[in-house]
Amino acid sequence: MLDKTDLEILKLLSENARTQLKDIGEAVHLTGQAVGNRIARMENLGVIKGYTLKLDEAFFGKTITAYVTTFMKTTEHAAFQSFLKTSAIVLEAHRISGDGCYLLKVQAEDQQDLNSFLDTLLAYANYRLNISIDKVK
Numbered sequence: 463m464l465d466k467t468d469l470e471i472l473k474l475l476s477e478n479a480r481t482q483l484k485d486i487g488e489a490v491h492l493t494g495q496a497v498g499n500r501i502a503r504m505e506n507l508g509v510i511k512g513y514t515l516k517l518d519e520a521f522f523g524k525t526i527t528a529y530v531t532t533f534m535k536t537t538e539h540a541a542f543q544s545f546l547k548t549s550a551i552v553l554e555a556h557r558i559s560g561d562g563c564y565l566l567k568v569q570a571e572d573q574q575d576l577n578s579f580l581d582t583l584l585a586y587a588n589y590r591l592n593i594s595i596d597k598v599k
Contacts, residue, residue: 532566
């Protein structure tokens with residue numbers, strides 16, 4: 463379904479989604495219009511699901527990054543998932559296999575912000591907490 467050129471276009475877009483079609487075309491030896499057509503096709507196929515903006519959370523005062531492994535106390539996953547989707551502190555939530563039920567990536571302003579989230583979390587699940595001390599990549 464995807465050829466080598468499509469994969470190269472995806473690589474270039476993943477590095478910088480704002481790259482102009484003309485510049486991508488030069489890199490993959492196509493016109494900008496041909497690149498646009500390929501991108502539209504990949505969007506229609508569902509290969510490209512959207513475009514995102516990466517923010518430096520520290521700029522907004524969110525200085526603590528933590529990874530929370532949850533251990534459900536109940537089978538009410540729908541209520542828990544709804545809580546996760548509406549919680550501003552949760553950046554990512556993954557249902558996992560292995561050790562734990564969910565793995566959460568959270569970003570908090572300070573220790574009090576994190577503690578408040580964890581206290582609320584206890585209504586649904588026990589947890590194990592790991593705090594990031596440095597982002598390597």
